[in-house]
Amino acid sequence: MASTSQTATAPLTSGLRTAVVPAAGLGTRFLPATKTVPKELLPVVDTPGIELIAREAAQAGATRLAVVTAPRKQGVMEYFERDELLEETLAARGKTDQLAKVRAVNGLVDAVAVDQDRPLGLGHAVGCAESTLDDDEEFFAVLLPDDLVLPAGVINEMVKIREELGGTVLCGFEVPESEVSNYGVFDIEQSEGGVGGVAGEDVKKVRGMVEKPDAADAPSTVVATGRYLLDRSIFDALRRITPGKGGELQLTDAIELLIEEGHPVHVYIHHGGRHDLGNPGGYIRACVDAALQDDTYGPSLKTWLADRLGQEN
Numbered sequence: 466m467a468s469t470s471q472t473a474t475a476p477l478t479s480g481l482r483t484a485v486v487p488a489a490g491l492g493t494r495f496l497p498a499t500k501t502v503p504k505e506l507l508p509v510v511d512t513p514g515i516e517l518i519a520r521e522a523a524q525a526g527a528t529r530l531a532v533v534t535a536p537r538k539q540g541v542m543e544y545f546e547r548d549e550l551l552e553e554t555l556a557a558r559g560k561t562d563q564l565a566k567v568r569a570v571n572g573l574v575d576a577v578a579v580d581q582d583r584p585l586g587l588g589h590a591v592g593c594a595e596s597t598l599d600d601d602e603e604f605f606a607v608l609l610p611d612d613l614v615l616p617a618g619v620i621n622e623m624v625k626i627r628e629e630l631g632g633t634v635l636c637g638f639e640v641p642e643s644e645v646s647n648y649g650v651f652d653i654e655q656s657e658g659g660v661g662g663v664a665g666e667d668v669k670k671v672r673g674m675v676e677k678p679d680a681a682d683a684p685s686t687v688v689a690t691g692r693y694l695l696d697r698s699i700f701d702a703l704r705r706i707t708p709g710k711g712g713e714l715q716l717t718d719a720i721e722l723l724i725e726e727g728h729p730v731h732v733y734i735h736h737g738g739r740h741d742l743g744n745p746g747g748y749i750r751a752c753v754d755a756a757l758q759d760d761t762y763g764p765s766l767k768t769w770l771a772d773r774l775g776q777e778n
């Protein structure tokens with residue numbers, strides 16, 4: 466395990482300290498680019514996905530980003546290191562805007578590398594990060610970098626829910642029935658209204674969870690998106706599961722085990738947007754979406770797109 470030298474400056478207000486980011490995947494949906502460029506470094510407009518994740522984690526109060534990487538993806542950790550020569554050059558040339566952009570990632574969080582030497586699944590990746598937590602850390606966040614959840618801030622909401630209800634808090638999304646088999650699917654208690662007062666009816670108790678079921682067997686159309694607030698007891702559960710869907714150690718199965726043993730698990734149903742940065746189709750949408758809201762690129766992109774789409778008819 467290696468830690469970057471910068472000091473974390475985010476205020477520790479939420480009790481959340483560590484955010485785990487599983488980033489060891491091969492990026493097969495994004496070949497050939499991912500042959501040499503980790504998908505977490507592909508930019509949304511000009512900012513790599515890993516920096517968006519680091520910002521989101523820091524905003525939720527996390528001071529440590531445990532990045533689970535594979536030996537061939539060292540570029541992800543290098544991104545958190547300072548480039549003094551580049552900074553000096555930009556400063557000497559008076560390029561203050563670019564200098565601020567280059568420095569923005571430093572000081573957001575303390576990025577810590579966690580090696581996952583074999584691709585044994587999301588559950589295995591999360592388990593690898595256990596040693597990065599302090600002994601008295603009772604819970605931590607997991608942010609999947611493929612999932613861009615909009616607007617950012619859902620983890621903050623989940624932290625508030627945990628403060629009220631304890632246990633584990635997950636993030637759910639309604640999807641069409643035809644898409645459920647791509648996700649972990651929740652079996653939720655269909656109570657009137659919600660549980661607890663924080664987020665009203667968008668908080669539900671989870672009765673069970675199943676990884677990528679056939680549509681016919683799915684308990685609901687509410688699926689897990691890539692934001693988790695996990696109780697530390699998940700590590701013990703992860704040690705006790707056996708390979709599940711796809712022969713991999715599934716985080717979903719460890720959560721299901723906790724539920725079976727009476728551990729409280731709630732889902733916060735998020736109504737915002739979401740992009741899947743892990744494949745070209747979702748990534749292009751994310752880029753267009755972000756660029757349309759960008760002061761520099763938005764206006765001309767909008768004009769060009771309208772013109773371009775006009776030619777399609």
Ligand code: G1P
Nearest residue numbers: 587612648649688689690691717
């Ligand atoms: C993972 C999880 C799945 C979850 C999904 C969200 O699947 O295993 O439960 O719904 O992330 O993006 P993956 O997309 O890595 O196959």
